[in-house]
Amino acid sequence: MTHQMTEPILSIRNAVKRYGSLHALDHVDLDVAAGEFLTLLGPSGSGKTTLLSAIAGFVDLDDGRITLHASDITKAPPERREFGMVFQGYALFPTMTVRDNVAFPLKVRKRAASEIADRTKECLDLVQMGGFADRMPHQLSGGQQQRVALARAMSFKPQVLLLDEPLSALDKKLRADLQWELKSLHSQLGVTFIYVTHDQEEALSMSDRIVILKDGCIQQQGAPGDLYNRPRTTFVADFLGxxxxxxxxxxxxxxxxxxxxxxxxxxxxxxxxxxxxxxxxxxxxxxxxxxxxxxxxxxxxxxxxxxxxxxxxxxxxxxxxxxxxxxxxxxxxxxxxxxxxxxxxxxxxxxxxxxxxxxx
Amino acid sequence: MTQITDNFRYWILIMPALAIMIIFYIYPVLGIWQISVTEPEAGFGNYVRMVDSSAVRTSFLITFRVAAITTVGCLILGYIVAYTIANFASRLTPLMLALVLLPFWVSVLIRSFSWIVLLGRSGLVNDTLRDMGFIDAPLRLMHNELGVLIAMIHVMLPFAILPMLANMRGISDTYVKAARGLGASEWTAFRSVYLPQTLPGVMSGVLLVFVLALGFYITPALLGGGRVLMISEYITYQIQEFLAWGLGSALSVALLIATALVLLIAARFVNLRSILLDRK
CATH class of the missing domain: 2.40.50.140 (Nucleic acid-binding proteins)
Structure with a gap:
């Protein structure tokens, strides 16, 4: 699947973030096409999480601009950006049931009660967690929590989903299963996925495009096959495979x-x-x-x-x-x-x- | 040779503490119970007198009111302090913790006397207010319930802060971040995601402060100046001034039962075991 870059849904221009003398993001430019499955891949400290946090609004950029649908969101607080988010470790609210967790983004948007109930059920069914609506998060396994986190992130129908290492806490076999599910969910929903991982296999198996980061810079980007077969630098050739x-x-x-x-x-x-x-x-x-x-x-x-x-x-x-x-x-x-x-x-x-x- | 069983080890290890509890606490308490039904004559006369006395009723009322207001005050002030220390990374955090713990190293007696210096007719607060021209005559800040409350809240504050702080430090900041990332404002994220997670800490702080405040003696005695007669002071009066051991003992039993009732009622709403025994 190729995505025409005629009108990127999300644009990052010249993003800079310094922590002291360390450049977490060093003049990063990135365009994300609507409907794309984009993966930010890099070792720890490469700036991939900082970039995702900047997109989400948890990190203020020292310089640069982020635009969503051509409107500038660089200074917007996280809750105004309308991204669906899946966090590392899921961050399901421990005092709420599975249903209330999934309903949360709808409740804070003051949707009608009937719509909340319908949409919550729909999302839980979509991730095959319909039978667990009344459980508390701690009563679920890691994979089940992961599914609920996904349902919660998409319940309010965001156009862009941000996923921060969502599978890293799961064991290998489960991770492989969920990669297939994520991939099929992506093509089912037609939503843009921006996915952060340090796992190259995960990146290769799911992405339309991989962006490889190192020391706050984009090293190379492209379709998984192109990157794997035509790495440009030693770092990319060594990191990807x-x-x-x-x-x-x-x-x-x-x-x-x-x-x-x-x-x-x-x-x-x-x-x-x-x-x-x-x-x-x-x-x-x-x-x-x-x-x-x-x-x-x-x-x-x-x-x-x-x-x-x-x-x-x-x-x-x-x-x-x-x-x-x-x-x-x-x-x-x-x-x-x-x-x-x-x-x-x-x-x-x-x-x-x-x-x-x-x-x- | 036979192995020492774990069961045996358990009893060996707790025996010293248990013995001290039995000899110096449980046995005397039972003695008090006995006195309350034998002095001056056998029977429940003391309890009948206690229930009939309007002074006792007033004292219990004051005790519960002071304890309740102290608890609310400690809860509000303590929550803000605990929240700030737990949620804002600062180089001052160790200093703030030290300031919370410092009062534990100073006797309650000294802290209560300090309040007398501050709140008296020509104490620091009144003098300052008068010198700045805010008041003409000194405010009555002590020898009344206000003075007792100010000092009680100060003395009890660490007991409220510490359990709440321990609880809040265990709450990852990703939950609030998650809530905001999903569209909640800062306030909504606090109210619907953070606050519910702090309730166990709040409950243990509240219970600790309320139960301690019910039996508090020194601070109300000093700051109340005999006008705010909480039940502990009332008991002391009965025994020291009137040598009414029987009635004093009966009042002690009543206070013990009242405190037990508070815990019992609390247990209906919260899991005491997890609040008092597990510290996350």
């Missing part, structure tokens, strides 16, 4: 093929990058793009030093004389060889498997 990094010298060029040499290994890379011959280039290679085979079959000779069996995949660390340790991830059901520590192997990759990174 795993990568092997090779520092190589560019020795020649033939249309879109670069000839590279790195510590005794010579190989070609397919790229549209226009690097000069003689320059240094940093290459990123995804572990799953590496092939492992019997000695002599592939490009480089190497020796297996560690094997980690993960069920459907197998992670192998091989050592190459010049390049050092390389991580290879291969499907366990199709390897021609059984990797074991000390085994002599050869490794190789397709010309288009390498990505040339920009200098950090």
């Amino acid at each position: 795993k990568s092997n990094f090779i520092d190589a010298d560019i020795t020649g060029r033939h249309s879109d093929i670069l000839h590279c040499v790195a510590k005794g290994a010579a190989f070609d890379v397919q790229t549209d990058n226009v690097d000069e011959i003689g320059n240094k280039a940093r290459l990123a290679l995804r572990p799953e793009r590496l092939r492992i085979n019997k000695p002599g079959v592939e490009l480089l000779a190497a020796k297996v030093s560690q094997v980690s069996y993960l069920g459907e995949r197998c992670q192998v660390i091989v050592k190459h004389e010049g390049l050092g340790d390389l991580l290879v991830s291969c499907a366990t059901w199709q390897t021609g060889i059984k990797p074991a520590p000390g085994l002599e192997v050869s490794i190789g990759w397709d010309q288009n498997a390498c990505v040339v990174l920009a200098a950090d």
